[in-house]
Amino acid sequence: MNQPINRRRFITTTALAGAAFAGAPVLKAQSKLNGSTIKVAVIGCGGRGSGALNNFIEACKTLGVNAEIVALADAFEDRVSALAKKHGVAKELQFIGYEAYKKALATDCEYVIMATPPGFRPVHFAAAVEAGKHCFIEKPVAVDPVGARDVIAAGEVAKKKGLGVVAGTQRRHQKDYLENKAKIDAGAIGEIRGGVVQWNGRIPWIKKRQDGWSDTEYITRNWLNFTELSGDHIVEQHVHNIDVAIWFLGRLPVSALGFGGRARRVTGNQFDFFSVDLDFGDDVHIHSQCRQLAGAYGRVGEMFTGTEGSCFGGGKMNGKEVSIAEIILESEHGMVQEHIDLITSVRAGKPRNEAKQIAESTLVAIMSRMSSYTGQLIRWVDVTQNEKSPFYNYKCQVDPLAFEKGEIILPAEVPPVPGKV
Numbered sequence: 001m002n003q004p005i006n007r008r009r010f011i012t013t014t015a016l017a018g019a020a021f022a023g024a025p026v027l028k029a030q031s032k033l034n035g036s037t038i039k040v041a042v043i044g045c046g047g048r049g050s051g052a053l054n055n056f057i058e059a060c061k062t063l064g065v066n067a068e069i070v071a072l073a074d075a076f077e078d079r080v081s082a083l084a085k086k087h088g089v090a091k092e093l094q095f096i097g098y099e100a101y102k103k104a105l106a107t108d109c110e111y112v113i114m115a116t117p118p119g120f121r122p123v124h125f126a127a128a129v130e131a132g133k134h135c136f137i138e139k140p141v142a143v144d145p146v147g148a149r150d151v152i153a154a155g156e157v158a159k160k161k162g163l164g165v166v167a168g169t170q171r172r173h174q175k176d177y178l179e180n181k182a183k184i185d186a187g188a189i190g191e192i193r194g195g196v197v198q199w200n201g202r203i204p205w206i207k208k209r210q211d212g213w214s215d216t217e218y219i220t221r222n223w224l225n226f227t228e229l230s231g232d233h234i235v236e237q238h239v240h241n242i243d244v245a246i247w248f249l250g251r252l253p254v255s256a257l258g259f260g261g262r263a264r265r266v267t268g269n270q271f272d273f274f275s276v277d278l279d280f281g282d283d284v285h286i287h288s289q290c291r292q293l294a295g296a297y298g299r300v301g302e303m304f305t306g307t308e309g310s311c312f313g314g315g316k317m318n319g320k321e322v323s324i325a326e327i328i329l330e331s332e333h334g335m336v337q338e339h340i341d342l343i344t345s346v347r348a349g350k351p352r353n354e355a356k357q358i359a360e361s362t363l364v365a366i367m368s369r370m371s372s373y374t375g376q377l378i379r380w381v382d383v384t385q386n387e388k389s390p391f392y393n394y395k396c397q398v399d400p401l402a403f404e405k406g407e408i409i410l411p412a413e414v415p416p417v418p419g420k421v
């Protein structure tokens, strides 16, 4: 449980943030995204990298701007070349390997889409900010408390540099959710007193190990089933719903107490199911529940009970009539709107910065996982302030920088077991 923090990574990013706060010269954003073309790089050319690139291109089209792909980076050649073929991207703009992100960031890209497994996000995001790029960062943004705090630190540097940062929590850019949030803030259901957030579905996919794959290739290809790269599905997937709870309540939980287990999974080291009590203080509790199991009842969403009504995240609301300002969005798709919001905010000279917001939601999901893995109650202060807590400096066993050196030790494919016999 108590693996040592990688001091080098921690010092790099905190020193970066510290320099910005100390008033040291800061490399400003290289671009204000106000030309007729936006040059984009993609780091992580899998399903979402490809999807987010399409969403970015559509956002540019909506705004009447050209999109130019100047770099595609991925750990593996097959993933880069498949995306390159789709968009006709030249060979010299394709970068392969665990250090490909550095080459992509060294191009004249202005806007970077980061869609690798989340274990790599803190390192890649800090490097993108250092290089002065506007960032679209897929959720979640870390797998351990150290990584989440690194993202918050890099987000502060981004602010100083005038960089835009938007996260792939698309519900925050969708009309249905935005309207319900505005109605709740206007008192439509009174004060939220409790609720449940859920992602109960099946395992999205498993990659079986193939002959000739090294441990490094295996864990990277099968990342969705290893906590070290995914954060476990409570972080990787359920962070969407946890994020909605934090957003709608307007505050962070004070503690998490969870449990979970594994019944069916045949690969990796994750749990199949989690049940977590998120204590938001003032006797307000949100039940966070998630499960990846085939053949079981599926439900994904959020429900909140207030003193004067109730509502589903982006759905039905039973409560008082309230008037809210009309919400006008350029796109009906949250995944397109998030790029529009990033681009237009930078162009207007008021860059959106969602780094802290998504890092905090990610950290709540991480603390929920750690509570379930260990059986312990974990307080928010234990992962943000209390340096004596064993959870504060907790780092997953495989360090993202070790991939760049090719030094991976594959974790055992068994889940953690909390408690004592």
Ligand SMILES: NC(=O)c1ccc[n+]([C@@H]2O[C@H](COP(=O)([O-])OP(=O)(O)OC[C@H]3O[C@@H](n4cnc5c(N)ncnc54)[C@H](O)[C@@H]3O)[C@@H](O)[C@H]2O)c1
Pocket (backbone or CB within 6 Å): 043, 044, 045, 046, 047, 048, 049, 073, 074, 075, 076, 079, 097, 098, 099, 100, 101, 115, 116, 117, 118, 120, 138, 139, 140, 168, 169, 170, 220, 236, 237, 403
């Ligand atoms: N917003 C959403 O609704 C949504 C939906 C799906 C996925 N996601 C998120 O997007 C991210 C990617 O998920 P995905 O479904 O595209 O997975 P994927 O496996 O399809 O793609 C990940 C890609 O990253 C590459 N990669 C791995 N390590 C790398 C490294 N160190 N450097 C460069 N490339 C590397 C892989 O080879 C792969 O091509 C995850 O964080 C996931 O949670 C978000």
